[in-house]
Amino acid sequence: MTDANRKSVEIKNLDLNFGAVKVLRNLNLDVYEGEFLVLLGSSGCGKSTLLNCIAGLLEITEGQIWIKGTNVTWAEPSARGIGMVFQSYALYPQMTVEGNMSFGLKNARVPKPQIKERVARAAEVLQIEPLLKRKPSALSGGQRQRVAIGRALVRDVDVFLFDEPLSNLDAKLRADLRVELKQLHHRLKNTMIYVTHDQVEAMTLASRIAIMKDGMIQQLASPEEIYSRPANLYVADFIGSPAMNLVKGTVSGNRFTSGALSIPLDGYDFTRPAKGEAWFGIRPEHILVGDDARTGDAVLDLEAEVVEPLGSDTLILTSLNGGRFWLRTDGQTRIRSGDHITVGLRTADASLFDTGDEARL
Amino acid sequence: MSDPGILAVTKAGTDPVRAQLDGPSGTRPRRLISRRNIFLYGTLILVSLYYLLPLYVMIVTSLKGMPEIRMGNIFAPPVEITFEPWVKAWSEACTGLNCDGLSRGFWNSVRITVPSVILSIAIASVNGYALANWRFKGADIFFTILIFGAFIPYQVMLYPIVILLREMGLYGTLWGLVLVHSVFGMPILTLLFRNYFTSLPEELFKAARVDGAGFWGIYFQIMLPMSLPIFVVAMILQVTGIWNDFLFGVVYTKPEYYPMTVQLNNIVNSVQGVKEYNVNMAATILTGLVPLVIYFVSGRLFVRGIAAGAVKG
Ligand SMILES: Nc1ncnc2c1ncn2[C@@H]1O[C@H](COP(=O)(O)OP(=O)(O)OP(=O)(O)O)[C@@H](O)[C@H]1O
Ligand SMILES: [Mg+2]
Numbered sequence: 001m002t003d004a005n006r007k008s009v010e011i012k013n014l015d016l017n018f019g020a021v022k023v024l025r026n027l028n029l030d031v032y033e034g035e036f037l038v039l040l041g042s043s044g045c046g047k048s049t050l051l052n053c054i055a056g057l058l059e060i061t062e063g064q065i066w067i068k069g070t071n072v073t074w075a076e077p078s079a080r081g082i083g084m085v086f087q088s089y090a091l092y093p094q095m096t097v098e099g100n101m102s103f104g105l106k107n108a109r110v111p112k113p114q115i116k117e118r119v120a121r122a123a124e125v126l127q128i129e130p131l132l133k134r135k136p137s138a139l140s141g142g143q144r145q146r147v148a149i150g151r152a153l154v155r156d157v158d159v160f161l162f163d164e165p166l167s168n169l170d171a172k173l174r175a176d177l178r179v180e181l182k183q184l185h186h187r188l189k190n191t192m193i194y195v196t197h198d199q200v201e202a203m204t205l206a207s208r209i210a211i212m213k214d215g216m217i218q219q220l221a222s223p224e225e226i227y228s229r230p231a232n233l234y235v236a237d238f239i240g241s242p243a244m245n246l247v248k249g250t251v252s253g254n255r256f257t258s259g260a261l262s263i264p265l266d267g268y269d270f271t272r273p274a275k276g277e278a279w280f281g282i283r284p285e286h287i288l289v290g291d292d293a294r295t296g297d298a299v300l301d302l303e304a305e306v307v308e309p310l311g312s313d314t315l316i317l318t319s320l321n322g323g324r325f326w327l328r329t330d331g332q333t334r335i336r337s338g339d340h341i342t343v344g345l346r347t348a349d350a351s352l353f354d355t356g357d358e359a360r361l
Numbered sequence: 362m363s364d365p366g367i368l369a370v371t372k373a374g375t376d377p378v379r380a381q382l383d384g385p386s387g388t389r390p391r392r393l394i395s396r397r398n399i400f401l402y403g404t405l406i407l408v409s410l411y412y413l414l415p416l417y418v419m420i421v422t423s424l425k426g427m428p429e430i431r432m433g434n435i436f437a438p439p440v441e442i443t444f445e446p447w448v449k450a451w452s453e454a455c456t457g458l459n460c461d462g463l464s465r466g467f468w469n470s471v472r473i474t475v476p477s478v479i480l481s482i483a484i485a486s487v488n489g490y491a492l493a494n495w496r497f498k499g500a501d502i503f504f505t506i507l508i509f510g511a512f513i514p515y516q517v518m519l520y521p522i523v524i525l526l527r528e529m530g531l532y533g534t535l536w537g538l539v540l541v542h543s544v545f546g547m548p549i550l551t552l553l554f555r556n557y558f559t560s561l562p563e564e565l566f567k568a569a570r571v572d573g574a575g576f577w578g579i580y581f582q583i584m585l586p587m588s589l590p591i592f593v594v595a596m597i598l599q600v601t602g603i604w605n606d607f608l609f610g611v612v613y614t615k616p617e618y619y620p621m622t623v624q625l626n627n628i629v630n631s632v633q634g635v636k637e638y639n640v641n642m643a644a645t646i647l648t649g650l651v652p653l654v655i656y657f658v659s660g661r662l663f664v665r666g667i668a669a670g671a672v673k674g
Binding site: 052055056057076077078079082083084086087088090091092093094103104107108151155 | 562564565567568569570571572573574578582583586587
């Protein structure tokens with residue numbers, strides 16, 4: 001069973017420089033046993049670098065890495081009890097699927113019958129038994145990725161590391177494998193650290209998400225928390241599509257005001273006392289439209305400029321105080337561009353950010 | 362269905378519809394004799410003639426007897442084909458004191474080329490692999506120095522190496538020459554292998570490390586099987602280079618170990634007796650045969666190697 005309090009991977013004051021380029025700066029991260037941790041961030045923020053550090057494929061500059069209570073900072077990748085799955089699958093082209101999966105075990109001098117047994121079990125879990133005798137070049141993208149996961153699976157490791165394993169696959173296959181990965185995690189209950197820049201993957205798979213920017217973790221929390229209480233402006237803007245609406249204004253006397261918008265902040269859960277300039281943020285899907293609009297803490301009249309029907313729901317672009325303001329309504333809406341719509345905002349759904357350090361208020 | 366436009370889209374293959382399409386359709390017709398073609402093929406034929414004519418003259422001459430050659434028409438095909446000159450070139454032609462033909466030089470060249478090629482490729486491939494995948498301290502400096510070595514003219518190093526070999530006790534021996542060839546092949550071969558290994562996906566190397574393979578394990582089990590094309594390229598380069606070498610062969614060995622090229626020179630430039638053009642031609646072709654064969658045989662392998670490597674795993 002998983003133990004939520006036992007640490008599986010600990011990263012302590014990690015620095016990583018490529019020559020003069022500081023990629024990771026004083027990074028601290030604890031991953032608990034059985035957890036599915038997703039590292040999410042835009043391209044070049046250092047996700048793969050962090051993963052490679054954990055795997056031991058990059059020599060770190062400062063700090064320590066502990067896995068299962070052992071300091072593995074100087075240990076070889078194969079001695080760390082990790083398995084890794086790469087974006088490009090990285091299957092050995094000249095070996096069969098079976099050869100690929102048993103390569104690690106052969107290097108570890110596991111006895112032959114045991115290798116056979118473990119490969120067979122992993123192949124059964126991943127449903128790749130009919131492919132065992134094939135070469136990677138004779139497999140589809142999805143099958144290749146399954147084999148790559150199998151290669152990590154047979155080694156019976158504590159921690160799985162995934163570096164964007166699904167990003168080379170088409171949308172449909174990605175969705176399928178995502179579900180399979182989640183089921184696999186439920187079954188195996190290993191610790192998994194998963195790098196992606198796809199927020200849907202992050203939200204659906206993660207027990208906790210670490211949002212990274214410029215080699216630093218911006219927020220480390222559950223998907224719900226990250227979605228509803230982003231820790232700073234970057235996280236708020238990064239998660240959600242379309243992004244959170246942001247309006248600049250002032251906080252004074254428990255009210256936020258900005259042009260036509262004036263909303264009481266009585267229901268808002270402040271993290272620190274606030275006064276003066278601030279960003280007011282609200283997600284498009286939290287804006288009340290139609291009959292509910294009047295129940296909001298602030299009621300506004302907006303003009304629909306662009307209407308984008310997506311089938312399941314409809315996006316409407318309006319403008320508020322000169323800035324873009326997106327709303328999301330259900331797919332059955334009759335609103336056309338040019339219509340005036342009444343919308344309601346609830347304080348409890350909103351986020352406030354300092355304009356200075358951009359942290360949550 | 363009466364609308365021909367729709368029909369054309371849905372049933373492009375049926376003939377009645379195709380008959381209705383007018384204007385350009387299908388493959389654009391090209392005239393065989395156009396100005397472009399004349400120019401293109403004309404140039405190609407001219408260039409081929411330029412290269413093939415000397416070869417033709419050589420082959421034709423080598424198959425003639427001396428009386429026929431004296432008649433003077435070098436382009437005429439042999440009236441009476443004789444293989445006498447070839448036999449003589451191979452086993453009877455005289456260089457200096459001994460008269461056992463080119464065969465001695467051939468075997469010397471084999472004994473020089475085979476170990477040199479194997480040794481230089483073995484070392485250079487490991488060098489290139491280490492430089493590409495195991496970024497050790499000072500790797501860049503090491504690589505720069507090595508590449509710099511490729512630009513130093515051989516002549517500068519000729520004499521220092523004589524002394525070096527003499528001190529090592531290898532001067533005048535086959536192994537001395539093998540060593541020299543291996544060392545001089547190192548810069549360009551290392552560069553070749555390093556660039557090739559760098560072009561292989563880095564994640565494969567990482568995966569192998571996670572799988573617990575070490576330096577040699579990764580080299581032999583992962584890298585080597587994927588590198589057939591570059592090994593063939595290196596082999597062609599080295600075999601032709603070492604086989605055709607004259608300078609090192611003449612400087613660093615004794616007459617009994619002279620490679621084929623040096624011996625060919627001695628036969629052709631021998632001042633005694635009459636000039637036997639047919640024997641000289643046969644000897645020259647014989648000497649050039651090995652690189653030629655290597656090129657034809659491995660050229661095909663090379664193409665196959667590239668095709669095999671193109672299937673990404
Ligand atoms: N070998 C290297 N030398 C110098 N800089 C490097 C090297 N490798 C990566 N970097 C830099 O480190 C930063 C982080 O790279 P990393 O590969 O970790 O990004 P990432 O978050 O995985 O991005 P992506 O989503 O595009 O994969 C980038 O700015 C990159 O330019
Ligand atoms: Mg990456």
